[in-house]
């Protein structure tokens with residue numbers, strides 16, 4: 001029995017070193033440079049938001065992920081070898097497991113390829129998704145192996161595999177724990193310093209991490225979208241929970257969420273930009289210099305908007321000091337029943353001069369349902385529904 005265990009152990013060592021060699025060599029410069037850089041391990045520490053990581057730290061972070069996945073791969077290969085050893089006696093069962101491992105192995109290869117792409121791209125979103133996908137795959141494979149090997153209870157080889165699986169599991173848990181402390185940009189301005197391309201990004205203005213649409217082209221870029229309307233694909237007549245948390249399709253029509261809006265505007269001085277387009281494709285804007293939204297206990301009241309500049313007129317000023325109302329909750333509670341009457345949700349007073357959550361109406365001058373529409377009073381007055389409307393915020397530069 002001791003001899004058997006030694007054989008397994010030896011096989012593991014060989015497999016592991018072979019694996020690293022294999023990765024070091026034929027795939028070329030990119031990978032070996034990366035692996036060299038981690039020869040001198042640097043501790044992985046929480047990076048405060050005030051201290052931005054250099055490009056190098058950022059890369060290091062990626063390298064750490066790569067290393068981790070190599071470790072998983074080595075461990076899986078070791079399990080694979082142990083299984084091969086068992087093959088002699090438990091031929092049928094093991095064959096089945098090995099097929100699973102092989103397909104998992106292919107997934108891993110794809111994953112490593114994606115990781116390399118990500119290192120080049122330095123975006124975060126799809127990396128996080130891939131990790132999640134991979135973790136799920138690993139769980140599934142693991143469960144399958146455990147199920148198959150239950151039938152072989154009691155043999156030493158199985159015990160070895162079990163231990164390997166447990167240690168693999170621990171590694172994954174530790175890794176996932178570490179990733180929580182990973183650097184995440186606070187807002188789209190910080191994203192822009194690394195990736196100046198519009199898209200969906202994870203940000204963390206305070207403790208919570210969430211995904212937003214970053215606009216990197218409008219007026220210098222770095223904007224987080226609060227609301228985006230342009231095709232009527234999303235229903236905006238929704239309740240308090242929906243408006244608090246945010247809803248919709250981040251690359252299409254959506255609402256950021258009042259809680260996120262509060263977190264983003266209470267951290268740093270924030271600019272607010274409205275961009276409006278009518279059905280003759282005339283585009284206008286309104287820029288406010290100091291936008292602030294209170295917390296839920298104050299109904300996400302607008303406590304400041306700062307100074308107006310723009311080409312459309314200062315209609316939004318009407319909503320300063322108003323709390324937010326939805327059909328089921330709000331401040332003032334159901335004053336004039338605005339949410340119901342207007343089929344929307346907004347910082348209503350009696351009821352609005354600006355209304356971007358109304359129904360999307362494709363015939364702009366049909367008077368039938370203008371009580372609920374997308375409006376800006378100083379742009380086509382109230383008898384018109386706009387074609388496009390966007391509201392976005394960014395950290396003020398000084």
Ligand SMILES: *[C@@H]1O[C@H](CO)[C@@H](O)[C@H](O)[C@H]1NC(C)=O
Pocket residue numbers: 073076077078080081084098101102105
């Ligand atoms: C598992 O073993 C098979 C051969 O039995 C091999 O083709 C495959 O690459 C191995 N997988 C790992 C992860 O080492």
Ligand SMILES: *[C@@H]1O[C@H](CO)[C@@H](O)[C@H](O)[C@H]1NC(C)=O
Pocket residue numbers: 117118120121
């Ligand atoms: C970077 O990401 C974009 C969008 O996800 C993708 O189209 C592009 O191929 C990527 N580039 C590289 C070099 O990975």
Ligand SMILES: *[C@@H]1O[C@H](CO)[C@@H](O)[C@H](O)[C@H]1NC(C)=O
Pocket residue numbers: 192193196216217220221
């Ligand atoms: C990002 O790109 C836009 C043009 O698409 C440009 O106006 C802006 O200055 C760039 N910002 C940074 C920080 O590179």
Ligand SMILES: *[C@@H]1O[C@H](CO)[C@@H](O)[C@H](O)[C@H]1NC(C)=O
Pocket residue numbers: 238239240241242328
């Ligand atoms: C709000 O609407 C969502 C669906 O959009 C629903 O799941 C939820 O129960 C509603 N909450 C309340 C308080 O009505």
Ligand SMILES: *[C@@H]1O[C@H](CO)[C@@H](O)[C@H](O)[C@H]1NC(C)=O
Pocket residue numbers: 249250251252253
């Ligand atoms: C999200 O919106 C974009 C742009 O309108 C669209 O291409 C995409 O299909 C939408 N995705 C979903 C899941 O609805």
Ligand SMILES: *[C@@H]1O[C@H](CO)[C@@H](O)[C@H](O)[C@H]1NC(C)=O
Pocket residue numbers: 289290306307
């Ligand atoms: C608004 O404009 C006034 C006068 O130009 C200026 O004193 C003030 O600082 C500005 N406020 C903000 C928040 O930009």
Ligand SMILES: *[C@@H]1O[C@H](CO)[C@@H](O)[C@H](O)[C@H]1NC(C)=O
Pocket residue numbers: 367381382383
């Ligand atoms: C807008 O509609 C109201 C009634 O809905 C009407 O009284 C008013 O004259 C209309 N204004 C314009 C400019 O068409």
